[in-house]
Amino acid sequence: MKPVILYYSQTGFTKQYAEWMAEELSCPCFAFEKGKSVDFSQFDAVIFGSWCHAGRLKKYKWFQDMLPRWKGKRKAVFAVGASPAGTIQAEQFLKTLEIPGEEITAFYLPGGLRYERMGTASRIMMKMFSAMVNRKKEKTPEEEQMAQMVSRSYDVSDRKRIKPVLEYIRGN
Numbered sequence: 605m606k607p608v609i610l611y612y613s614q615t616g617f618t619k620q621y622a623e624w625m626a627e628e629l630s631c632p633c634f635a636f637e638k639g640k641s642v643d644f645s646q647f648d649a650v651i652f653g654s655w656c657h658a659g660r661l662k663k664y665k666w667f668q669d670m671l672p673r674w675k676g677k678r679k680a681v682f683a684v685g686a687s688p689a690g691t692i693q694a695e696q697f698l699k700t701l702e703i704p705g706e707e708i709t710a711f712y713l714p715g716g717l718r719y720e721r722m723g724t725a726s727r728i729m730m731k732m733f734s735a736m737v738n739r740k741k742e743k744t745p746e747e748e749q750m751a752q753m754v755s756r757s758y759d760v761s762d763r764k765r766i767k768p769v770l771e772y773i774r775g776n
């Protein structure tokens with residue numbers, strides 16, 4: 605397989621995962637903005653990575669719009685979010701990436717939060733979310749954990765997590 609990686613990242617977690625994959629697969633890796641001018645005919649697999657934003661994957665509409673041009677290519681999507689891997693939230697998120705009639709394999713990779721690199725809008729949204737979680741008086745253990753997590757920056761990204769994506773692209 606000759607893959608190409610495209611990623612969209614605000615605070616660096618998705619970029620880091622994309623670069624780890626590019627190293628392992630010895631393939632090019634482009635930021636979304638530059639990827640618009642890529643000649644896709646020379647690649648037979650496309651990996652698209654982006655970050656979770658309020659239950660949606662950023663730039664997924666762009667990815668969907670590109671699909672007719674990528675007929676016959678192997679396609680993988682990786683979604684990077686603040687939730688830990690293997691949670692119900694992560695599983696539910698992957699379901700939202702299914703596109704009827706398209707064969708796309710999606711993976712969830714845990715990133716973290718980096719308040720210091722967020723844009724103003726993101727920071728405000730996260731502050732509102734944090735206040736909402738904290739306001740709730742009787743929290744479930746999951747909500748308690750969430751309140752703790754969103755109160756500060758953290759990094760749970762892990763290079764080992766890319767293994768299933770590599771295996772899928774290599775056809776193992």
Ligand SMILES: Cc1cc2nc3c(=O)[nH]c(=O)nc-3n(C[C@H](O)[C@H](O)[C@H](O)COP(=O)(O)O)c2cc1C
Nearest residue numbers: 613614615616617618655656658659685686687715
């Ligand atoms: C406004 C906003 C909304 C977010 N919504 C979600 C979400 O719905 N689910 C999730 O797991 N993470 C969510 N996150 C966390 C980001 O997906 C996470 O920080 C990710 O690692 C960012 O990737 P990046 O560093 O490539 O930008 C949100 C972050 C922000 C700023």
